[in-house]
Amino acid sequence: MKGKNETRVCVIGAGIIGGAISEAISPYYPVTATRRNIQKVERLAEKEIRVTSDNSLAAAEADLVIISVKPVQVVPILKEIAEPARGKTVISFAAAISTDILRLAAPGCKFVRAMTNIAVGVRKGYTLFSPGRDISPEEKTILEDVLMKLGEIQQVEEQYLDVLTAMSGSGPAYIFTVVESMIYGALREGLPRDLALKAAAHTAIGAACLLLETGKHPSELRDMVLTPGGVTIDGIYELEESRIRTAFMKAIGAASARGRTLSNEARAQAMHDIE
Ligand SMILES: NC(=O)c1ccc[n+]([C@@H]2O[C@H](COP(=O)([O-])OP(=O)(O)OC[C@H]3O[C@@H](n4cnc5c(N)ncnc54)[C@H](OP(=O)(O)O)[C@@H]3O)[C@@H](O)[C@H]2O)c1
Numbered sequence: 001m002k003g004k005n006e007t008r009v010c011v012i013g014a015g016i017i018g019g020a021i022s023e024a025i026s027p028y029y030p031v032t033a034t035r036r037n038i039q040k041v042e043r044l045a046e047k048e049i050r051v052t053s054d055n056s057l058a059a060a061e062a063d064l065v066i067i068s069v070k071p072v073q074v075v076p077i078l079k080e081i082a083e084p085a086r087g088k089t090v091i092s093f094a095a096a097i098s099t100d101i102l103r104l105a106a107p108g109c110k111f112v113r114a115m116t117n118i119a120v121g122v123r124k125g126y127t128l129f130s131p132g133r134d135i136s137p138e139e140k141t142i143l144e145d146v147l148m149k150l151g152e153i154q155q156v157e158e159q160y161l162d163v164l165t166a167m168s169g170s171g172p173a174y175i176f177t178v179v180e181s182m183i184y185g186a187l188r189e190g191l192p193r194d195l196a197l198k199a200a201a202h203t204a205i206g207a208a209c210l211l212l213e214t215g216k217h218p219s220e221l222r223d224m225v226l227t228p229g230g231v232t233i234d235g236i237y238e239l240e241e242s243r244i245r246t247a248f249m250k251a252i253g254a255a256s257a258r259g260r261t262l263s264n265e266a267r268a269q270a271m272h273d274i275e
Pocket of ligand 1: 016
C-alpha cells in the first residue's frame with residue numbers, strides 16, 4: 001500500500017452507507033465509487049469522486065477496497081474483483097458476512113470486517129472493525145486513518161460484530177424511535193413541533209456526551225436527575241410500567257437473532273456461489 005493521501009480508495013456499492021463513506025473520505029483520499037445505476041450518484045461526481053459501474057477497473061486502480069453492498073451481493077462481487085484486488089486490503093461493511101466467507105470468495109485479498117451506522121452521513125459514525133492477522137502494521141495505520149474520517153473507531157474481535165450490528169449498526173433507528181416518542185409526548189402537552197424536535201435531539205446528544213465524558217454508569221447519571229418527589233420520577237415510573245428496558249432487551253435480542261439467520265442464509269448462499 002502507498003503512503004497516506006496517495007492511497008486510492010474504491011467504494012463498491014455507493015448506496016446509503018457507501019455513498020456517505022465516499023463523501024466522508026473524499027476530502028482526504030482520492031475515491032472511486034461504484035454502483036450499477038450511476039445516474040443515482042451524480043452528487044458524488046460533483047465532489048470530485050470518480051464514479052463508475054466497472055467494479056474490476058475500480059478495484060484494479062485502488063490501493064484499498066471498501067465493499068458496502070447488501071450481504072447477498074458480497075460473494076458475487078468478490079469473485080468479480082478477486083484478481084484485480086489480489087494482495088490488497090478489502091474492508092467489508094456488509095452485515096452478517098464473516099471473514100471466513102470473504103476469504104473463501106477471494107483468497108488473495110486481505111480482509112477487514114467492519115460495521116458502522118448511518119451517522120457516517122455527518123461524520124459521527126461509530127465504526128467497529130476487525131482486521132485479519134495478515135494486515136501489516138503499515139496497512140492497519142492507513143485503514144484506521146481512512147475509517148477515522150467516518151467518526152469514532154474501535155477495533156473489536158470479530159465474534160462481537162453480529163451483536164454490535166444489532167445494537168450499534170441498527171441503533172440509530174432505536175434512538176430515532178425514542179426521540180420521536182418524546183416529541184409526541186411534548187406535542188400532546190402543546191409544545192411546538194420544531195422546538196420539541198430540537199429539544200429532544202439536543203437532550204439525546206447531551207446525555208450521550210455526559211456518558212462518554214464522565215465515564216459514569218447510566219443508572220448513576222439517571223439518579224442525579226431523579227429528585228425525590230420531583231418531576232422526573234413520575235416520568236420514569238410510567239416508563240418502568242411500560243417495561244421499557246425489557247422492550248429494548250427484546251428488540252436487540254430479536255435483531256441479533258435476525259442477524260444470525262441472515263448470516264446462516266448468507267453462508268449457505270456463499271458456499272453455493274463459491275462452488
Ligand atoms: N443502512 C444502514 O443503516 C446500515 C448500517 C450498518 C451497516 N449497513 C450495511 O451496509 C451495507 C449497505 O447497506 P445500505 O443500506 O447502504 O444499502 P443500499 O443503500 O442498498 O446500498 C447498496 C448499494 O450497492 C449497489 N450495488 C448492488 N449491486 C452492485 C454491484 N454488482 N456493483 C456495484 N454496486 C452494486 C446498489 O446500487 P445499484 O443497484 O445501482 O447497483 C446500492 O446502491 C449492507 O451490507 C448493510 O448490512 C447498513
